[in-house]
Amino acid sequence: xxxxxxxxxxxxxxxxxxxxxxxxxxxxxxxLHWLQQHPGxxxxxxxxxxxxKKKHGRLIATINIQEKHSSLHITASHPRDSAVYICAxxxxxxxxxxxxxxxxxxxxxxx
Amino acid sequence: xxxxxxxxxxxxxxxxxEVILRCVPISNHLYFYWYRQILGQKVEFLVSFYNNEIxxxxxxxxxxxxxxxxxxxxxxxxxxxxxxEDSAMYFCASSGLAGAGANVLTFGAGSRxxxx
Numbered sequence: 001x002x003x004x005x006x007x008x009x010x011x012x013x014x015x016x017x018x019x020x021x022x023x024x025x026x027x028x029x030x031x032l033h034w035l036q037q038h039p040g041x042x043x044x045x046x047x048x049x050x051x052x053k054k055k056h057g058r059l060i061a062t063i064n065i066q067e068k069h070s071s072l073h074i075t076a077s078h079p080r081d082s083a084v085y086i087c088a089x090x091x092x093x094x095x096x097x098x099x100x101x102x103x104x105x106x107x108x109x110x111x
Numbered sequence: 112x113x114x115x116x117x118x119x120x121x122x123x124x125x126x127x128x129e130v131i132l133r134c135v136p137i138s139n140h141l142y143f144y145w146y147r148q149i150l151g152q153k154v155e156f157l158v159s160f161y162n163n164e165i166x167x168x169x170x171x172x173x174x175x176x177x178x179x180x181x182x183x184x185x186x187x188x189x190x191x192x193x194x195x196e197d198s199a200m201y202f203c204a205s206s207g208l209a210g211a212g213a214n215v216l217t218f219g220a221g222s223r224x225x226x227x
Contacts, residue, residue: 033216035218040220041148041200041220041221041223042218042219042220042221043154043202043204043218043221045215045216045217045218048215086154088154097142097144097156097159097204097206097216098144098156098159098167098169099146099154099156099216100156101153101154101155101156102153103152103153104153
């Protein structure tokens with residue numbers, strides 16, 4: 001049973017395009033994270049959401065708790081945005097960092 | 112910018128050997144975590160550590176695994192007798208104060224373990 005599903009699995013875009021990555025989850029959550037993983041493997045936290053919308057630079061993350069769905073948008077995409085984007089949820093429990101991860105979306109932005 | 116430091120970046124070991132992966136979390140963080148990612152698979156939670164004890168662990172974290180914070184700065188993951196299937200990238204993470212701060216994780220760059 002996959003608790004966190006992302007779509008698409010692979011995404012190719014031209015520089016400048018608007019990009020959307022979707023995440024659906026099947027459990028009640030207290031928080032949802034969007035993470036970025038570069039080819040070297042390192043993981044960077046982009047957003048932590050429990051409701052509404054957050055924006056940081058060209059990145060926007062939204063969450064709809066009722067529909068159990070979140071989206072990550074990238075405006076004016078750039079080749080340096082190429083990475084794996086991962087959605088992860090905290091589904092309760094005593095430990096805030098006990099996250100359940102999606103499989104990731106591989107984004108490639110061509111110049 | 113404060114960062115989580117992991118060593119070694121890559122370790123190759125023989126099956127059955129003990130391995131210790133080391134992490135230096137951000138100094139004022141209170142919660143510490145280990146995750147692993149087998150090549151081509153999802154990142155998986157292993158264990159969380161708070162107030163010098165394990166607060167949660169996954170079913171992956173069996174008796175072959177242990178964690179400790181021996182000196183107040185390092186946070187280590189020990190695998191007692193490595194198996195081939197332990198080959199993975201292991202990520203350490205830490206987070207800060209309780210409440211909203213505890214949800215914001217900072218990850219290390221990872222330690223790649225290869226078991227032969």
